[in-house]
Amino acid sequence: MNLADIRGSGPGGRVVLADVERTQPTPGTDAEAAGGKPQKRSVKIRRLVARKMVDSWQNIPHFFVTVAVDMTDVIRFRRDIGVSINDFIVAAAASSLKEHPWVNSHWIDGEAVEKESIDISLAVATDRGLYNPVIKDCGNLPLKELSLRAKDLADRAHKGKLREEDMSEGTFTISNMGMLGVESFSAIITPPQAAVLAVGTVKGEIVINEKEEPGIAPVVRLTLSADHRILDGADAAEFLATMKTYLEAPVTLITCDDVNKKR
Template sequence: MPTEILMPALSPTMEEGTLAKWLVKEGDTVSSGDLIAEIETDKATMEFEAVDEGVVGKILVAEGSEGVKVNTPIAVLLEDGESADDIQSSAANGTPAPAAEPAKDAAAAKSEAPKDDAPKAEAKAAPAAPQGADGSRIFASPLARRIAADKGLDLAQITGSGPKGRIVKADVIDAKPQAAAAPKAEAAGASPAAAAAAPAGPSADQVARMYEGRDYEEVKLDGMRKTIAARLTEAKQQVPHFYLRRDIQLDALLKFRGELNKQLEARGVKLSVNDFIIKACALALQSVPDANAVWAGDRVLKMKASDVAVAVAIEGGLFTPVLQDSDSKSLSALSAEMKDLAARARDRKLAPHEYQGGSFAISNLGMFGIENFDAVINPPHGAILAVGAGVKKPVVGKDGELAVATVMSVTLSVDHRVIDGALGAELLNAIKDNLENPMVMLA
């Protein structure tokens, strides 16, 4: 029977994307693993591989289409012996209905079929092919999908008895409904009432009416900006932030960095202050392991390695590429990896695994002259360090004498569900100690 090709979820957070380009056309034969399309996510353009083999019978979504929801049918594959005539259009949603059921399902199918004097467009379409928790497709007949939808069944919990484990009518007809999935707000610890009570801002039309008669340019939001808006709004509404601030003296680090760069010049290596900050945070997470953690809805995950994300500004948004195992890498290795990730981030060439994950993030605006600021946590991270510029300031030395030092102000934004105040203070103190005693980081 014809097989629907669904819009893939190319990252755990992807809900929709742009079908940028088809790499095949109707009538082409494809095999599993063949590249068939280019999909633009909120972060990057990625190639999409075929999972099944067959002939492209019909392309349902034209290239260049924006806002295509994940799991929406985008094309139909035909198996050997099938033709385009086997694809039945569904007027309900404009997508094809798979081929008719085998004879053993005919009686049940008949009761759901439209009457002879009713338009065929009124036929009830089968729900889209579902996916398992790992993103793999769950194979089920159209009738089984309809029965499951009517009974509120989760097909991921049902074992199919058909060919190659395919779920058929007999598997779902006597199955009992599963408990309904908790709403997203409840999974995050919020009550339904609290979620419903969340205030909504003015609509786009209402805002536009406020500025009638004024000249302005309307900028259309791309996928990245929409995602940033949604995630940061969610973060500020659902993550209980608290903030810890310290001043860090950089003179010893700047002197040490200068000496190292002279010795590394022959190798073409030039360390930045940011490289030292990454290393200092990574080692601090190892010194305070309880703070190396992320929020996972109903539990906290304590990470073993220090995977540190670093915010990289690009045109129209930002990436947070993750440097895995930062605690065990040398400063020169971190520097080279950070330069590579930043360059590919600006070209939007990062793969999802390169900007997802991590337990801790760094946002450095010091190069723009910003002395201090508060950063928003990027869930599920437990904390983010906002780094300001190093500025010459008067300081009081240990002997009570006034001196001038290069001082960098930092603010640690902390998720109170993951890290309590004293633990956050211990982490920030460890970061400060590492930066003010940079040779310790090489021990």
Template sequence: MAEIIRMPEVLAGTAEAAVQTWNVGMGDVLAQGAKLAEIETEKAVVEYIAETSGTVGRLLVAEGQNVAVGEPIVVLVAEGEGDAEIDAALAAAGVTVSPAPGAAATASPTAPEVPVPAPVSVVAPVRRFVSPLVRRLAQESDVDLGSLTGSGPHGRIVRRDLEKYLELRAAELSRSAQEAAMPSPAAPLDPVVSASGDNVGYVDVPLDRMRKAIANRLTLSKSTVPHFYLTADCRVDELLALRARVNETAVRRVSVNDFVLKAAAAALVEVPEANSIWNTDSIRRFDRVDIAVAVAVDGGLTTPVLRDVARTPLSEVSASVADLAERARAGKLRQHELEGGSFAVSNLGMYGTASFSAILNPPQAGILAVGAAQKRPVVDAEDVLSVATVMTVTLSADHRVLDGAVAAQWLAAFQRRIENPLSILI
């Protein structure tokens, strides 16, 4: 029987997404676990992996087309089925859609030929390849595609090319505004004057989908989730020494953040009440520790999730983080890699930030903000003043899920492991 595949909710709270690239065409045989498409959300491009098998009978949306989550995007058929079975399945589901224009780009010999509009923007006499999504974003930003140079395959104009152009344009507009504000002896100008009497130049940078999503999601989190914060100063001299010894023989160098992730996971095992999320009418507690890692990408932030961190060796955690970060920056994360997790870690220590507080990413109930390891004066248990390397961490917690005592127990468990790092390796 024909099976309808619908647009997935690749990120929690996502209302719509676009098929950036179809990896199949009409008549292709799709195996379970194969890549069906690349889906672009406001925050990332993720691979949509097929959860079933079949033959592609009809593509229902075109590349670049925005589709609400849950709407049909493709129909799979079994051997011997065709348009009649597809139409019947769509009718039974109450769907009245037609094949997307150009969706049958790789039609099988038995499929009817469908005219395929070329995904190009033509600026005579050069033929410029550009995705429909980038074309729409360029139109919204009033950008002539003829001004862009494509860095994608075969010179294809991709999203990063447009964003780079917008950044350069914004910088140029800012310079122009500043120059225009300077009076010329030959032609005196009437400068724009602020309320304080200063000459002011500025430029409005358009919001892209990622920045809008971040703004909406974090505003919702901060306004609807009751945050509270706990801070601890962790002495990390022993951890840094252990890391240096590990890296002397390790095939892959491990980072301080890798130790932080393992310590956080061990603390969640010790205090299982903290390994929970808000589930509207219940609190869901997990028996496995999955932790999201904040990764800075062009124009924003994404949070891929590490699985089963507590039972994963340090070297494998390090390799997984590096792989996820690299693919996040390249826009190649898969759908399941952005889902789940009860806890998150955000580390700005590499930028020299001493301490900060992070905003929760619902439904996760905790996020640990990690600052830089710095030399500071400390007083030990014998009241002796000395110098130690100290790292400040701040836990942001959802008070609907975690009470202060539970959050404090978790933070103490984390601090013990950071200050006694051999316990992380056991």
């Protein structure tokens, strides 16, 4: 759904919830007329997502900051310990949120409130719709344990076995479209969170090393969408700079426990 394609009926032509709902498929319409099954499975989920996203886009002053990260060492280490690139990104985000706790905030009753626990939501697209399962209290999880929890949540999302508590109380969201070949994009913030991280694909690019010599390196672009009521440009830039440091020296994210579990 593209909000730009929806004709708004609200004040000044603004898009309101009723406009969004009119664009959603309803059971017993086109699918049944074509001899197929009623499209019930994703209607409620899509309506809920639409409601949240319209509210977010209309009421949160978004701004966007992008950084390019050399993933050479992440790719090397992930093969050694058997975790995914996304696991490293989640681990780097968790560590960075500890150093920049204001990014791990919620906008509540007109003010920013820092959250003590780091609970990262993962955007998981399934044939039932988009889910946001949450890795709870992940600020101090070893990389391997974080990887196992992320895989369990994603598997249960695809099987339709997530519980309500699995998708509640996220403090920060990561949306990764790299597996779809998307180089970079800007995600919409999930209220009341302060920010969401959009992750593109890892792609070989020409880089200049410390000796000013050109070479090819696997590069990923990370884009932080931030709520300007809570964060300013410097906050976003500093958070992404910390993430870049962790991902370009990923040994800092690996513990002895991670290596021992692989063995």
